[in-house]
Amino acid sequence: xxxxxxxxxxxxxxxxxxxxxxxxxxxxxxxxxxxANITPDAEGLLVLELAGDAAEITRALEWANAQGVSTQALxxxxxxxxxxxxQCGVCVTICPTDALRKDPVTQEVLFTPDDCVACxxxxxxxxxxxxxxxx
Ligand code: SF4
Ligand code: SF4
Numbered sequence: 001x002x003x004x005x006x007x008x009x010x011x012x013x014x015x016x017x018x019x020x021x022x023x024x025x026x027x028x029x030x031x032x033x034x035x036a037n038i039t040p041d042a043e044g045l046l047v048l049e050l051a052g053d054a055a056e057i058t059r060a061l062e063w064a065n066a067q068g069v070s071t072q073a074l075x076x077x078x079x080x081x082x083x084x085x086x087q088c089g090v091c092v093t094i095c096p097t098d099a100l101r102k103d104p105v106t107q108e109v110l111f112t113p114d115d116c117v118a119c120x121x122x123x124x125x126x127x128x129x130x131x132x133x134x135x
Pocket of ligand 2: 080084085086087088089090091092100109125126127128129130131
């Protein structure tokens with residue numbers, strides 16, 4: 001049995017479509033939702049662990065792509081250079097998982113790598129380029 005972690009980026013038009021349950025049923029896959037950030041008026045993001053036959057996982061992802069869901073293997077890490085971070089807070093408003101958030105007391109911008117799904121939204125948005133993709 002193969003296992004993979006994958007990020008699904010949903011366009012707004014597909015948020016009501018049961019893509020995950022469909023691929024589980026059609027391709028005989030087990031799934032575990034590791035993180036979800038879906039609102040009716042915005043793009044959605046799901047982090048899934050899929051388990052099943054490797055060829056079926058590939059076919060399921062191809063099917064999801066054909067529906068308009070972009071998929072990305074969760075193999076990369078995003079890191080922060082704390083020396084470069086100026087605490088400007090720009091990344092806090094765009095991080096979909098709250099991996100980057102402000103400490104309510106100190107207002108310090110905190111980065112929690114375990115909550116990061118490597119969507120990379122913060123990388124180009126960070127003015128001093130403190131956020132980077134590590135392979
Ligand atoms: S890549 Fe950046 S924006 Fe995306 S989840 Fe990780 S910290 Fe948040
Ligand atoms: S956008 Fe960059 S510099 Fe600003 S708080 Fe986030 S990581 Fe730090």
